[in-house]
Amino acid sequence: MIISGNVHKYGDNVDTDVIIPARHCVSVIEEELAAHCLEDLDKDFVNKVQPGDIIVAGANFGCGSSRENAPLAIKGAKVGCVVAKYFARIFYRNSINIGLPIMECPEAVDAIDAGDNVEIDIQAGTITNKTKNQTFTAAPFPEKMQEIINAGGMVSYVRNRIGKN
Amino acid sequence: MGMTLTEKILANRAGLEHVSPGDLIVAKIDIAMATDISSPLTIKVFEEMGGEKVFDTRKVPLVHDHLVPAKDIKSAEFSKIMRNFAREQEIEYYYEVGRSGISHQLLPEQGLIHPGDVVLGADSHSTTYGALGCFASGVGSTDMAAAWILGETWLRVPESIKIRFTGTLPEWVAGKDMMLMVCRDLGLEGGTYRALEFGGPTIENMPMYDRFVFANMTIECGGKNGVVIADEKTREYLRERATKPEEEWMFFEPDEDARYCRELNYDVSDLQPMIAKPHLPGNVIPVAEADPVHVDQVYIGSCTNGRIEDLRIAAEVLKGRKVHSKTRMVVVPATETIYHQMLKEGLAEIFHEAGASIGPPTCGACFGAHMGVMAKDEVGVFTTNRNFVGRNGHTESDVYLVSPAVAAATAVRGVISDPRDVVG
Numbered sequence: 001m002i003i004s005g006n007v008h009k010y011g012d013n014v015d016t017d018v019i020i021p022a023r024h025c026v027s028v029i030e031e032e033l034a035a036h037c038l039e040d041l042d043k044d045f046v047n048k049v050q051p052g053d054i055i056v057a058g059a060n061f062g063c064g065s066s067r068e069n070a071p072l073a074i075k076g077a078k079v080g081c082v083v084a085k086y087f088a089r090i091f092y093r094n095s096i097n098i099g100l101p102i103m104e105c106p107e108a109v110d111a112i113d114a115g116d117n118v119e120i121d122i123q124a125g126t127i128t129n130k131t132k133n134q135t136f137t138a139a140p141f142p143e144k145m146q147e148i149i150n151a152g153g154m155v156s157y158v159r160n161r162i163g164k165n
Numbered sequence: 166m167g168m169t170l171t172e173k174i175l176a177n178r179a180g181l182e183h184v185s186p187g188d189l190i191v192a193k194i195d196i197a198m199a200t201d202i203s204s205p206l207t208i209k210v211f212e213e214m215g216g217e218k219v220f221d222t223r224k225v226p227l228v229h230d231h232l233v234p235a236k237d238i239k240s241a242e243f244s245k246i247m248r249n250f251a252r253e254q255e256i257e258y259y260y261e262v263g264r265s266g267i268s269h270q271l272l273p274e275q276g277l278i279h280p281g282d283v284v285l286g287a288d289s290h291s292t293t294y295g296a297l298g299c300f301a302s303g304v305g306s307t308d309m310a311a312a313w314i315l316g317e318t319w320l321r322v323p324e325s326i327k328i329r330f331t332g333t334l335p336e337w338v339a340g341k342d343m344m345l346m347v348c349r350d351l352g353l354e355g356g357t358y359r360a361l362e363f364g365g366p367t368i369e370n371m372p373m374y375d376r377f378v379f380a381n382m383t384i385e386c387g388g389k390n391g392v393v394i395a396d397e398k399t400r401e402y403l404r405e406r407a408t409k410p411e412e413e414w415m416f417f418e419p420d421e422d423a424r425y426c427r428e429l430n431y432d433v434s435d436l437q438p439m440i441a442k443p444h445l446p447g448n449v450i451p452v453a454e455a456d457p458v459h460v461d462q463v464y465i466g467s468c469t470n471g472r473i474e475d476l477r478i479a480a481e482v483l484k485g486r487k488v489h490s491k492t493r494m495v496v497v498p499a500t501e502t503i504y505h506q507m508l509k510e511g512l513a514e515i516f517h518e519a520g521a522s523i524g525p526p527t528c529g530a531c532f533g534a535h536m537g538v539m540a541k542d543e544v545g546v547f548t549t550n551r552n553f554v555g556r557n558g559h560t561e562s563d564v565y566l567v568s569p570a571v572a573a574a575t576a577v578r579g580v581i582s583d584p585r586d587v588v589g
Contacts, residue, residue: 013354015551017532017533017551017554017555018553021555022532022534023533023534025202026202026232026240028205028209040560041554060353060354060357060387063353063387065289065532066287066288066304066305067202067203067305068203068206068305068306068307072206086357089357089358089387089389090289093305093308094307097305097307142189142321143189144189144319144321154214154308154311155210155307157311158214158215158310158311159214159215161315162215162315164214164215
């Protein structure tokens with residue numbers, strides 16, 4: 001899968017409280033959550049984000065609460081991929097489980113600026129900054145994560161396990 | 166090579182002789198808890214996965230804690246999803262409003278957590294249970310739904326950080342101050358993907374209630390789980406409440422030649438009351454060095470504090486004193502049992518006479534939902550665990566994290582205060 005879009009760039013420690021504030025967590029609907037995505041960090045985000053756009057952020061993205069509403073809100077906002085130096089553990093697992101593409105690549109984060117046009121090849125793990133003509137390779141997924149990604153997310157993975165597919 | 170405490174617990178529940186950091190294992194689950202705010206999504210995914218019955222109705226506690234008592238129509242409707250599911254599934258440990266409390270204090274209090282267990286909770290502070298010598302970690306709703314169906318979970322065995330405390334704590338200094346110091350040193354990410362193993366003579370001599378703070382705030386350093394070595398005090402605590410027979414409790418100890426990726430050693434003999442400044446739990450300095458800013462609201466409660474012992478300490482500071490005229494104070498006992506005990510001991514009277522408001526057990530303002538949310542430009546001093554931007558209310562409010570003693574002293578003076586200056 002190839003994802004192509006413009007970059008919205010943020011710093012380190014983007015926590016789940018700013019990704020989706022608790023006051024909006026009484027919903028399990030992606031679109032409802034998406035309407036408040038990153039509201040407490042960047043009020044304009046929901047107005048400027050276009051389908052396929054890419055969030056690029058520093059270290060420890062998604063730290064704090066375990067709320068799965070956070071990656072769901074980003075997915076619902078039609079963000080194509082989140083690239084970070086690295087992710088907080090629970091957010092990382094949640095994203096893979098729900099099928100939100102994420103990549104860890106500190107070099108890419110340092111080199112990419114807000115507004116750059118970036119193309120990502122999920123299978124190959126490559127991040128190409130078309131604005132600056134640079135290509136980076138993201139860290140590969142751990143074996144178990146790749147197994148879940150290959151199954152099409154955790155729902156399919158469990159359905160396979162219990163013979164429901 | 167020897168194993169750390171976390172490695173031993175995980176090896177046992179994965180049916181393996183030995184595990185090492187980085188190993189991918191599948192562990193049997195003893196408890197898979199969800200709350201009113203995380204269960205609706207879990208239930209939706211459970212159904213999408215084709216789930217029909219949870220793997221064991223005794224191992225899936227469901228707790229009303231975040232949105233209780235229902236704060237508006239939307240949260241009332243949301244809570245109903247878990248209520249209906251609990252009835253359909255005939256969940257054994259279902260905790261309804263009035264018989265509930267904050268899950269991370271309620272489950273240990275009700276005897277659902279035992280040494281050696283593998284516990285998952287759909288809430289990041291589920292690390293708290295590790296204070297009883299078990300592996301406990303927070304997960305999202307999809308992992309929880311899978312756990313409810315399969316009764317097992319996959320885990321990557323984490324590297325461990327050994328944290329050892331020696332020395333006797335000075336008066337008015339508590340486990341919270343010790344843990345804030347660890348948050349300062351590890352930062353928000355120093356424990357990411359790692360287990361934090363807490364031990365040493367200070368913790369061995371510490372009452373059970375104060376040990377929970379270490380495991381609770383492990384997630385504030387990014388930790389996967391926090392664990393305190395279980396001992397005779399753990400056994401004593403469990404004898405009054407455990408739901409599993411004593412012969413099934415598994416007391417593990419780390420091997421002497423266990424390998425740690427990092428070690429932190431502290432002598433706490435001269436430790437002072439500490440405070441985390443806005444907007445990070447690791448932004449910690451001694452209270453004595455904090456600017457004496459005016460405080461609009463003091464909040465005592467949450468899964469971190471709000472135990473009966475915490476309320477006793479706060480009452481000791483407040484007894485015969487008043488909350489400052491330009492400050493308001495909210496006290497939230499963590500469970501109904503604690504609430505009841507607070508009434509019996511006369512603590513509620515002390516709080517009321519001081520001019521504090523007492524709320525029902527709830528996660529409430531700790532996650533910015535209700536019962537004490539902050540307005541723009543306000544300053545709060547909370548005994549909670551996180552002070553991220555907007556966490557407790559308006560994005561332009563400032564929240565400081567402290568122990569119950571510091572919170573109560575601050576309420577009296579109306580500015581950030583060291584309890585020793587108030588009680589002294």
